[in-house]
Amino acid sequence: MKNYPLSLEDLIRSSSRALVIGIGGGGDVVGALATARFLQFCGLDFVLGGLSWERSVIDPVPGPRSLDEVQDVRPLHQHAWIANSKSGTKTGIRFAEAKMAAVLGQEVLLVDINGGVKGVVEGLEISLKELNADLLVGVDVGGDSLAQGNEPGLRSPLADSIMLAAYNHLERRGQRTLWGVFGYGSDGELTVDEIEGALSKLARAGGLLGASGLTNRVVLELEKVIQRVPTEASAVPVECARGAWGEKKIRQDQRTVRLTPLTTLTFFLSSCVVFDTLSRPARALEGSSCLEEANDALHALGMKTELDLEREKYQRGNP
Numbered sequence: 397m398k399n400y401p402l403s404l405e406d407l408i409r410s411s412s413r414a415l416v417i418g419i420g421g422g423g424d425v426v427g428a429l430a431t432a433r434f435l436q437f438c439g440l441d442f443v444l445g446g447l448s449w450e451r452s453v454i455d456p457v458p459g460p461r462s463l464d465e466v467q468d469v470r471p472l473h474q475h476a477w478i479a480n481s482k483s484g485t486k487t488g489i490r491f492a493e494a495k496m497a498a499v500l501g502q503e504v505l506l507v508d509i510n511g512g513v514k515g516v517v518e519g520l521e522i523s524l525k526e527l528n529a530d531l532l533v534g535v536d537v538g539g540d541s542l543a544q545g546n547e548p549g550l551r552s553p554l555a556d557s558i559m560l561a562a563y564n565h566l567e568r569r570g571q572r573t574l575w576g577v578f579g580y581g582s583d584g585e586l587t588v589d590e591i592e593g594a595l596s597k598l599a600r601a602g603g604l605l606g607a608s609g610l611t612n613r614v615v616l617e618l619e620k621v622i623q624r625v626p627t628e629a630s631a632v633p634v635e636c637a638r639g640a641w642g643e644k645k646i647r648q649d650q651r652t653v654r655l656t657p658l659t660t661l662t663f664f665l666s667s668c669v670v671f672d673t674l675s676r677p678a679r680a681l682e683g684s685s686c687l688e689e690a691n692d693a694l695h696a697l698g699m700k701t702e703l704d705l706e707r708e709k710y711q712r713g714n715p
Contacts, residue, residue, distance in 0.1 A: 402605060402666065403605055403606060404606030404664050405606075407531060407572055407574055408435065408438045408439075408440065408531075410572065411440055411530050411572060412440060412530060413440060413441040413442065413528055413529045413530060413531070414435050414440050414441070414442045414443070414530075414531040414532075415442070415443050415445060415505065415520075415523065415527055415529040415532050416428045416429075416431055416435065416444055416533040416535060417444075417447075417505065417532075417533065417534055417559070418444075418445070418446040418447070418535050418537065419447070419534040419535060419536055419541065419556060419559040419560070420447070420536060420537060420538070420540075420541075420552065420556055421446060421447035421448075421449035421451075421460070421555055422446075422449070422450055422451045422454070423451075423492055423537070423625060423626060423627020423628065423629060423630045424446060424447075424535060424537045425444060425445070425492050425493050425496050425504065425625065426492075426537075426622060426625050426630035426631075427535050427537035427578040427579060427627075427629070427630040427633075427662075428444055428445070428446065428535040428578075429444060429496070429617070429618065429621065430535075430614055430618065430633075430662060431533060431535050431576050431578065431662055432444055432533075433614050434614075434662070435531075435533070440531065443502075443503075443504070443505060443527050443529060444502075444504045444505070445493070445505030445506070445507060445523075446491070446492060446496075446504065446505075446507070447460060447507050447509060447555060447559075448461040448462075448466065448477075448491065448506045448507065449461070449555060450489065450491065450492065452706050453648075454489060454492075454626070455489045456709075456710060457485075457710070458703060458706035458707045458709075458710050459510075459706065459707075460509050460510055460555075460687070461485050462508055462510045463475075463508065465485055465486055466484065466485055466486065466506075467483070467484065467485070467486050468482040468483045468484065468494075469483045469506060472505075472519070472523050472526050473518060473519040473522045473523070474508075474511065474515070474519070475508040475509070475515040475516060475518065475519035476505060476506070476507055476508070476519030477505070477508070478503045478504075478505060478506070479493045479494050479497055479503060479504045479506045480494065480497050480503055481497045481498035483497070483506065491506060492625050492627070493505075493506055495625045498624070499620075499624055505527070507519060507520070507523075507559075509555060509558045509559070509687060509690075510686065510687045511685065511686060511687075512558060512684030512685045512687060512689055512690045513558055513561045513562050513682055513683065513684045513685075513690065514683075514684065514685040515685065516558060516559065517565050517566060520532065520566060521566070521571075524571070530572060531574065532563065532566060532572065532573045532574070533573070533574045533576060534559055534575050535576040535577075535578055535662070536556060536576065536577050536578070537579050537582060537583060537627075537629045537630050538577075538579060538580065538581065538583025538585060538586070538629050539577045539579075539582075539583075539591040540585040540586050541556035541557075541559075541575070541577070541670070541675070542591055542595070542598075542670065542674055542675075543585075543590075543594075543674075543677065544674055544676050544677075545676045545677045545694075545697050545699055547585070547586055547587075547590055549584070549585045549586060549587065549651075550586065550699070551585050551651075551700075551705065552583075552585065552701070552702035553677045553694060553701055553702075554691060554694060554702055554703055556677075556678075557678040557681055557690070557694065558684070558687075558690055560575070560667065560670060560671055560675055561671065561675075561678040561679070561681060561682040561684075563575060563667040563671075564667050564668050564671035564672075564678065564682070565682070567666075567667050568668065573667045574605070574664055575664070575665040575666065575667045576663065576665070577591070577595075577662065577663045577665065578630070578661075578662040579629060579632050579659045579662075580592075580595075580658070580659060580663070581653055581654055581659065582629045582630070582632035582633060582653050583628075583629040583651070583653070584629075584646055584647060584650075584651025585651070588654055588656070594674055595663060597674065598665055598666075598669055598673055598674065601669050601672075602666070603665050603666040603668075603669025603673060604663065604665060605664045605665060605666060606663075606664045607663050607664060608661070608662050609662070610633060610634070610637045610660040610661075612637075615637045618630070618634045619634055622634065628646045628647065629646070629653075632644065632646070632659055633659040633660045636655050636656060636657055636660055637657075637660045640655045641655050642655050676697065677694055677697065680696065680697055687703070691703050691704070
């Protein structure tokens with residue numbers, strides 16, 4: 397019998413409780429719920445998580461929030477906190493994760509990437525221990541974590557790259573990790589062709605571990621969640637599950653996404669293979685210990701980040 401590379405079943409069967417994090421911030425926690433429900437169907441308990449970084453239309457202050465800027469959280473580490481239904485910024489903005497906590501009736505993890513890859517690794521190590529989780533899952537809504545850095549439509553490489561580098565680091569130290577791409581192309585950054593080309597490269601390298609699709613039950617739940625947790629990218633696959641087809645404008649009509657039933661899939665990947673095979677941005681900032689250091693590492697590659705764009709918008713006084 398042929399010896400296949402690591403498969404999705406191997407990770408799931410060897411785990412009992414998953415920490416499932418929407419790695420792009422904002423509404424990515426909604427997409428993370430789809431994966432969490434799939435893992436629950438497979439017999440795992442789960443805790444949801446996300447980043448302390450809201451879209452600028454929600455929180456106009458640039459960048460992710462740090463511990464001294466938030467309230468109603470329970471710190472596990474300087475860069476990892478437990479959020480409840482009231483958690484938010486000291487300026488009165490509730491995190492998407494707090495709204496998710498209210499919907500689910502359970503606490504949600506918030507990860508702060510201001511400490512760069514080093515801070516995220518330390519925060520996740522403590523969180524996994526405190527939450528008794530043995531499988532660390534990252535969910536990228538849209539697929540821009542598969543970028544190599546030279547794609548014309550790439551707009552938000554910083555958070556994804558920090559999180560991918562942290563997952564890669566933890567996996568190489570023995571932590572079971574899983575990288576998911578939900579609703580590929582639904583954030584309007586990488587094109588469908590670019591994402592499918594990246595997935596093909598990962599498959600050749602043994603990094604495509606499996607996939608799952610939205611079920612009617614999960615679609616119904618996500619429709620209810622989206623009414624309370626604002627998101628554009630995570631809503632696209634749900635619309636497609638109801639038959640949406642063609643093209644749609646998102647991000648204040650600045651980006652166009654393709655509506656196709658294939659966005660209802662979540663592709664599960666090896667974090668290390670994504671890091672090694674594709675992600676020049678994640679490799680560039682893997683040694684970072686603060687957000688500015690990580691941002692500068694991407695500048696050195698000639699890349700502009702979501703932090704740069706938010707700062708420019710804030711300086712223009714255009715929240």
